[in-house]
Amino acid sequence: MFITPKPTLLWLQAITCNGNTHSFLNHPDLFSILSHFEIVHHPSLESSYTMEDVINGEVPCDVLILEGSFIDEGFLKAGVEVSSLIHTYATKAKHIISAGTCATFGGIFKQKDPENISGFCFDLEEKTSRYDTYASKLISLPGCPMHPKWMSYVLLMLAANKKIAIDNLHRPVELYGYTVHTGCTRNEYFEWKIDTKNYGLKEGCLFYEQGCQGPYTRGSCNKILWNDISSKTRAGTPCFGCTEPTFPKASLFHTQTNMGIPAKMPLGVPRRAYLTLTGVVKSFKIKRFTTRLLEYDE
């Protein structure tokens, strides 16, 4: 019987907090997903090679997962520049997955040294010098951290040899075609332009005052839920736009407004359309949306 060897999987870290590693470890089907691959190295799971082997450049690599922001010079592991390791394995790999916002766009750690730190193939939204070399095999999974099921989607699509439809930033459209607003339990309050009165309430929308970026942030967070049970906005926390190239913006708990209207519109919505709708809904006062949810009675 002929047995096809499993594709080899290498999870390599640059400037990171390990958040994507731990996010993925939370996947309920982790080991069945990984069973399609041979894990040659991983930051915490047992692997067939040591970090020293990885550093020596000797490890096979069909699928490269990159976690963390990229810097050309100054970050060494056992005396070797991490950037050179990344180039070695990115060249070998058939597929490159940038896991998280740091690896994809630069993320939080870019802010320490904006001139030199970036994502691997993107620097914010701009293509880096590495883009042309690696673009043909690049899949972007931004998110701080990325959702574990975004990673499993990509891995299982690759294992099944299926083509992944991506957008111009190489994000899979099946994952990032949605906004975080999709599926938010506060949607009725958004529709009727009802702001939440404070933190710690089920009622009200966080978009108008509290800085929620859900309506223009890409990601299926509220469709598939975090830890299979909740999400930031469901727990009353604004979405901070952590999947976006601009993450993290300033004043994350505060909505920038122009004349009382949020400065940034929901994804794809013209300002005029938004203002028209707002004018209409604000002309009504609907009792249910000004009453506590569990106390309302017709």
Added chain:
Amino acid sequence: MKSVKIKQLIEKIEGEAELDFTFNDGLIEDVKINFGFYRGIEEILRGKDARDALVITPRVCGICNHAHLLAAVDAIEDGYKKAGQNIVLSSKAKDIRAFTLACELIQNHIKWFYMTIFPQLEAYVEVKSEVNYAMKATYLASTITKALAIFAGQWPHSSYAVPGGVTCDPTHLDVMQAQSLVDESIRFFEQVITGLSLDDYLGIDSVSSLGKIEGDFGNLLYMMGSHHMSEIGQSYDRFIVFGECGLSKAGKSIVTNVSNVDVRYVKEALQEGTVAKAVSYKERLYEVGPLARGMVAKTPIVKSLHKRYKDSLLTRVFARVHEVALLLDYSKTLLQNLELDAPSCTLERGTELSDFEGTGVVEAARGSLIHTTTVKNGLITNYEIITPTQWNLSHGNEKEQGIAIKAMVGSKTMEEATFIFRTFDVCSVCTTQ
């Protein structure tokens, strides 16, 4: 006398570290611990809105992000109080924060138990069991972080704690779901980890009854006992705890003498050759973490182990696993007593202060975590983070070697020394931030 230097790369410790061992006459006499990359979170925070720390600081660490959030919010609340703003958290907000922190600690300890200690110990004693320990770890870790996420929205990297309370507004249904997940975690602890009911396990208060423990923890204790791990890994027998929570109280313990502490005497210093800063309390080095918490709180079984085996590797490992049981019991109690009718957030919107300085302290998985924020005109002018691993893994000062180094000195082999090193639950990313 023959002196030999050997370099060793240590991996799977939330990043990597390089240890430079100096052997003299076949025994380790010194170790230099070098961590990789300084990410500059404190610098990144300067110039940002005070509350942005609630989003940025969790990104110090993928495994203890929640502790950073809670230290950050505690620092802001402390600053508000010192500036004259009265903040009284509701019992609900306090209990929910305590619950989610407990969940994160359980997640951490269990990953360390199964994904660090078991494989490393098996390799060290040359046993290969073929057990998928990571599967056990991730089952329990994902179960308990799901309970956390019911309140905090997600794990890792939630920002649900805000000045004055929490952003969630849970119902009885939410609490019931969390209770079920805690019960499932307790079942796992009973059936897989100890082979004892949680009550029976918690009844163990002296070394003489350790033989009752079965399951994976029983195996671990057996392996450690039969390889004389009660005799290695001792450090200075000096412990410190700054965070007050249901399980811990602040204080320091020297040998067995417990006394008060004040966070103002904590000093941070740059060290040569590594990007990690060293920390001391009144010029002396202290160990932080579960063993420190057990010693200061005088947990009976930890005291009993300490009486017989001092601050050895066995005592240190035991204290951390034991904390899982205490945390499971504690989190169950917290949920049972949660006062859902109390407000989630007592600070009114628009009452944020723009000039203050405050310090927040939280007992994270690896020990005391301290955040200090200085805010002027609403913006952070200075931010200081002292992580637990900075205590345990510093090089030391002129007078003495660092805590973990002291524990490794005297070892005959690098294998023994690196195993001792890992029992401190090393976190590379926290140490260098």
